[in-house]
Amino acid sequence: MAHPHEHQVRPGLHLVQWAFAILGLALVVGSAAFMVYRAVGIDGGPPALSVRWSAAVRQRDGWLLPFTAINGGGEPAAQVWIEASIIATDGSRETSRTVLDYVPAHSERRGGLVFRTDPTAGQLTIRALGYTEP
Amino acid sequence: MQKDVPVAAPPHSRRHPGRSFAVGIARAFAGSLIFALPLLMTMEMWWLGFTMDRLRLALLVVLTLPVLVGLARYIGFERTSGWADDLRDGLIGYAVGFIASTIVLVLLGIIEAGMSADEVIGKVALQAVPASIGAVLARSQLGSERDRRDEETQKRHAGYFGEMFITAVGALFLALNLAPTEEMVLISYMMSGWHTVAVALLSLLIMHAFVYALDFAGGSAHPSDMPRWRSFLLLPVTGYAICLVISLYVLWSFGRTDGTDIGQVIKATVVLGFPAAIGGAAARLVV
Numbered sequence: 564m565a566h567p568h569e570h571q572v573r574p575g576l577h578l579v580q581w582a583f584a585i586l587g588l589a590l591v592v593g594s595a596a597f598m599v600y601r602a603v604g605i606d607g608g609p610p611a612l613s614v615r616w617s618a619a620v621r622q623r624d625g626w627l628l629p630f631t632a633i634n635g636g637g638e639p640a641a642q643v644w645i646e647a648s649i650i651a652t653d654g655s656r657e658t659s660r661t662v663l664d665y666v667p668a669h670s671e672r673r674g675g676l677v678f679r680t681d682p683t684a685g686q687l688t689i690r691a692l693g694y695t696e697p
Numbered sequence: 698m699q700k701d702v703p704v705a706a707p708p709h710s711r712r713h714p715g716r717s718f719a720v721g722i723a724r725a726f727a728g729s730l731i732f733a734l735p736l737l738m739t740m741e742m743w744w745l746g747f748t749m750d751r752l753r754l755a756l757l758v759v760l761t762l763p764v765l766v767g768l769a770r771y772i773g774f775e776r777t778s779g780w781a782d783d784l785r786d787g788l789i790g791y792a793v794g795f796i797a798s799t800i801v802l803v804l805l806g807i808i809e810a811g812m813s814a815d816e817v818i819g820k821v822a823l824q825a826v827p828a829s830i831g832a833v834l835a836r837s838q839l840g841s842e843r844d845r846r847d848e849e850t851q852k853r854h855a856g857y858f859g860e861m862f863i864t865a866v867g868a869l870f871l872a873l874n875l876a877p878t879e880e881m882v883l884i885s886y887m888m889s890g891w892h893t894v895a896v897a898l899l900s901l902l903i904m905h906a907f908v909y910a911l912d913f914a915g916g917s918a919h920p921s922d923m924p925r926w927r928s929f930l931l932l933p934v935t936g937y938a939i940c941l942v943i944s945l946y947v948l949w950s951f952g953r954t955d956g957t958d959i960g961q962v963i964k965a966t967v968v969l970g971f972p973a974a975i976g977g978a979a980a981r982l983v984v
Binding site: 575576579580581583584585586587588590591594595596597598599601602631639641664665667668669670671672673697 | 715718722744747748750751752754755758759761762784785786787788789790791792793795811812813814815816818819821822825
């Protein structure tokens with residue numbers, strides 16, 4: 564870039580400009596390369612959904628059971644139905660369910676289910692019922 | 698910027714080149730926010746960040762670069778003299794767009810702990826496309842009167858290819874703004890074949906009207922080496938064709954064409970082609 568007015572630009576400024584530009588190049592190449600890596604990577608496959616619950620919280624009208632849904636697969640899942648059941652010691656059963664809009668690949672989403680009875684008093688099961696492809 | 702002809706360089710920037718660059722970067726951030734905020738606050742865009750096909754997202758990111766360099770060539774936020782400068786400014790625009798998108802997405806709680814790198818990078822990389830276009834356009838939109846005059850000079854030298862390029866960028870920008878929403882596909886379901894033809898004709902008419910208006914506004918639509926009647930017929934048709942291609946590309950990128958009947962794809966392309974045509978036509982006036 565030889566130019567008669569080159570000397571007017573301070574060398575320091577030139578460096579700053581090119582530093583920004585190199586950052587931009589790194590971001591373009593980096594994000595594109597990462598996407599390609601994810602597309603052809605070995606950790607692909609359909610959504611693998613698992614659900615973990617945390618400690619139930621006593622509330623005025625019942626119990627709240629917070630949960631975390633984790634997608635271990637390589638593809639995102641939409642409309643993920645989560646269902647939990649409590650089988651109390653007397654054999655009575657209570658079921659609650661909710662739906663998560665999305666659980667992206669390798670990500671987690673949190674939610675909560677509401678019960679009338681104490682979820683920890685009986686046998687608790689929680690699972691994902693299914694999903695749709697976004 | 699100081700490498701330009703000395704008479705065109707603003708006197709203050711010759712005295713304080715560092716300050717002028719800082720002002721340019723600030724403008725670029727402002728531009729990227731103005732252009733990208735509607736999309737940064739659109740939930741379909743957040744979702745597309747992790748639902749979009751990864752290869753299509755990679756392609757979109759890579760294709761953004763020539764768009765930014767081309768924009769810097771014709772109108773960028775720094776007064777440029779050569780391709781190396783344009784490349785540099787395009788890259789700076791991408792960096793600014795990426796950083797601005799990251800800041801806003803984090804501030805709004807759209808990116809948080811528990812999200813995978815895949816999700817976070819996907820969300821930011823997608824938003825960085827319109828944000829970086831905004832960053833490069835910033836000088837044109839927010840620039841001083843003096844800058845505008847310089848820009849007119851540069852635009853007049855843009856020529857036929859430049860005109861079509863600016864049309865394509867305008868179309869891409871509007872298409873990116875509207876394609877993420879469900880409505881594009883929904884509208885195409887509600888429209889009959891006749892509606893589609895009518896929308897296509899109206900889009901074409903709008904393109905034509907803009908070319909006509911540009912000719913009166915002292916714009917650059919009319920290449921001097923082309924007969925007048927030919928440019929009036931050829932420019933809108935070519936421009937609209939570009940808009941349709943851009944619409945189809947954006948719909949495909951967002952997975953709206955997957956497993957969809959070709960008739961529906963054509964309808965959706967024409968529907969999105971309508972705002973794209975307005976964006977493409979207006980870009981030559983606004984940009």
